Amino acid sequence: MDNELTVSSAAKETLPTVFGYIGIGLAYGIVGRASGLTPLMITLMSLITYGGASQFIIISMLVTHSPMISIILSAFLVNSRMILMSTTLAPYFRKESLFRNIILGGLVTDESFALGMNKVNYTDRKLNFTWFNTVNFFAYIVWAIASLVGALLGNFISNPDKFGLDFALVAMFIGLLYLQLVSDKSxxxxxxxxxxxxxxxxxxxxxxxxxxxxxxxxxxxxxxxxxxxxxxxxx
Structure with a gap:
């Protein structure tokens, strides 16, 4: 990482996490297709719900015909950690407009939060909308595309676990944790x-x-x- 808060810097620093998004996105698309969802439904869920763990839970609950209220509550509880993350990030964007803060909060992920917390170690504890929004947007697009590709591959792959795709997200977080440990001198x-x-x-x-x-x-x-x-x- 460097001390620049630019679009190019954000794109470069988000790139290593893309492999995690691709791996778990493909797995999600394949699982969704195997559960009977169409590629359109799978992609729309990624664009609207946009929560990896909650999307897997939603699929499993849809398959078992769970009540809608139970599905909504489960998705909320799984994603409730984003409230804590947004609260942590909020002080860095006090001077931004409400609209920009809503955009950032709506697209923040575990990965973009971790990247942001690593980034402040190189920027004198500063973040800006340009850098963080680029990180979020990059993740959002890659996740949606990976979900769609996974859904299309679902007709040919019945067991995504044998390819190790389920470990991609774990490996990515191990890397992010290591970077945080070695870079945060505070x-x-x-x-x-x-x-x-x-x-x-x-x-x-x-x-x-x-x-x-x-x-x-x-x-x-x-x-x-x-x-x-x-x-x-x-x-």
């Missing part, structure tokens, strides 16, 4: 490792007791509180 490295370890243990234990659609939100809140307490107590 927080001690030992503290970051401690919080990462806490998240791993808490997730492992939490998945036994907490519904999957709430797990990410609950663990995020608990880990944030843990990090704040440990930082003030020992760092």
């Amino acid at each position: 927080i001690k490295f030992n503290l970051q490792l401690l919080v990462v370890g806490f998240v791993l243990v808490a997730t492992f234990i939490g998945i036994i007791f907490i519904p999957a659609n709430l797990l990410t939100l609950v663990i995020t809140l608990i880990a944030c509180e843990f990090g704040v307490v440990i930082k003030h107590a020992f760092f």
Whole structure:
């Protein structure tokens, strides 16, 4: 990453995450096609719902003929973590108009949020609309195209797991986590490792007791509180 907040810089820095979008987007399209959805329906869901995990959940619930209210609530709970991300990003865009903030908030993803948090380590804790909107838009377009291609390939591929596409997103987040750990000099490295370890243990234990659609939100809140307490107590 560099210290420029331009369109070209955003495109270059988003490129490595594209492989994650492509992999999981193809898998989503293939699964959607295998579940009986048309390529048009699959693509429209990516353009309108635009939430990887929630889209997989919606498909599984549609297949089991779940009530519409249950589908809507499940999608909301899975994506509720975006509220926390948007709250974290909001201070960087105080001077932007309400319309621009709505655009940014509507298209923010886990990946673009992670990229943004990495970027501020190189820009003196600054972000702008041009850079972040380019990151979001790039992700949005690639996700929609990958979903459509996956849907078209769905007629020929019955089991996407054998190609390892389901690991693409995991691999991408491992890379983003590494970049965050090595680039953020405002927080001690030992503290970051401690919080990462806490998240791993808490997730492992939490998945036994907490519904999957709430797990990410609950663990995020608990880990944030843990990090704040440990930082003030020992760092």
